[in-house]
């Protein structure tokens with residue numbers, strides 16, 4: 001454990017473990033305030049992509065979380081020969097994964113799911129405005145503070161998609177978690193920040209299905225094949241009572257054609273979000289193409 005970290009913080013109990021390290025509670029010696037410290041063991045980073053991600057995590061996290069109330073805040077970073085320590089906002093309540101599991105297969109009520117999708121879209125719109133893609137959006141990385149406010153966490157896979165001059169710098173590499181990863185990532189193509197929107201679509205589907213993902217295989221390879229086909233279905237057994245507006249938004253996020261896929265900002269203007277997950281009242285929306293007047297059947301096929 002780094003000497004400088006131990007000088008500034010009292011280290012407390014372990015909260016959890018990831019692939020490369022451990023998260024513990026800690027308390028600032030100066031103020032008594034409580035935080036979480038994520039300690040990454042650099043010796044476990046065998047892969048060059050993982051090493052690059054760890055090296056830039058503090059910087060990219062700081063950039064993405066600045067003035068972004070929906071992102072876990074980062075306060076300090078320390079590095080020695082073997083460890084990187086990141087002092088972050090303490091968010092030790094149940095995460096979205098726990099919340100989905102706690103429902104035992106019962107779907108979220110639409111207004112509750114809409115509140116999560118809206119906060120997640122706000123978090124990502126903030127990251128994307130600053131040129132950062134998260135690249136690992138999944139329920140395990142959606143945490144909540146003591147007041148129940150959503151905070152997007154774990155910027156360990158995040159990357160800037162704009163260079164120092166603000167020019168588009170496409171990303172590459174198979175980064176993310178199989179159920180949530182976008183088809184262009186699986187295809188090995190260069191990709192942009194809309195990979196995060198795809199992942200939010202998967203998270204939304206899981207909340208509204210009671211935990212089942214939209215693209216699934218028994219192995220990671222089979223899951224990737226299902227993602228690459230991007231054949232989005234809403235089995236009536238599960239989705240019978242779901243509103244057409246909710247399905248429409250998922251089709252616009254889980255859309256294989258990246259150009260037609262929504263941005264995080266566009267999610268915020270969709271009628272399902274604007275109505276708080278209630279059946280939207282017909283009327284003008286921020287984007288005229290989002291009118292809900294068409295029958296549900298005609299919304300099919302909007303996305304490849």
Ligand SMILES: Nc1ncnc2c1ncn2[C@@H]1O[C@H](COP(=O)(O)OP(=O)(O)OP(=O)(O)O)[C@@H](O)[C@H]1O
Nearest residue numbers: 015016017018019020023036088089090091092154
């Ligand atoms: N800011 C935080 N406050 C409280 N608990 C946290 C915080 N950040 C992460 N955790 C918890 O610590 C555990 C490990 O998190 P970490 O981000 O290191 O790894 P992970 O996302 O589970 O796995 P991996 O990094 O391998 O994808 C998780 O259970 C997570 O919920």
